[in-house]
Amino acid sequence: MSEISERRSLCFLVLLVSVCLQFISGFSDDTKNDTKVETHSSSTGSTGSMVVIIFFVLVVVALFSFFLFKLWQKKKREEQYARLLKLFEEDDELELELGLRD
Numbered sequence: 001m002s003e004i005s006e007r008r009s010l011c012f013l014v015l016l017v018s019v020c021l022q023f024i025s026g027f028s029d030d031t032k033n034d035t036k037v038e039t040h041s042s043s044t045g046s047t048g049s050m051v052v053i054i055f056f057v058l059v060v061v062a063l064f065s066f067f068l069f070k071l072w073q074k075k076k077r078e079e080q081y082a083r084l085l086k087l088f089e090e091d092d093e094l095e096l097e098l099g100l101r102d
Contacts, residue, residue, distance in 0.1 A: 017059065021052070 013059070017055075
């Protein structure tokens with residue numbers, strides 16, 4: 001069940017990124033004359049690519065931290081389950097030692 005929700009959130013994230021990338025190219029100002037547009041385009045291109053790179057780095061860091069958090073949760077859950085099983089095993093041994101069970 002959690003895998004389905006993780007896939008949905010990943011698909012939503014990819015959709016959001018693609019929509020954001022569509023808007024980045026719309027920020028350039030094409031109403032000025034050709035010489036200014038070329039100068040403006042070259043600086044916007046480097047700034048835009050820098051923004052995209054930073055955005056992707058942030059997304060990768062967020063996904064990596066989410067993965068590590070889920071891994072940590074799974075490890076803690078397994079430790080708690082093992083502790084619970086050990087608790088019940090110790091009770092059985094105690095009952096046998098006291099002669100409460102056959």
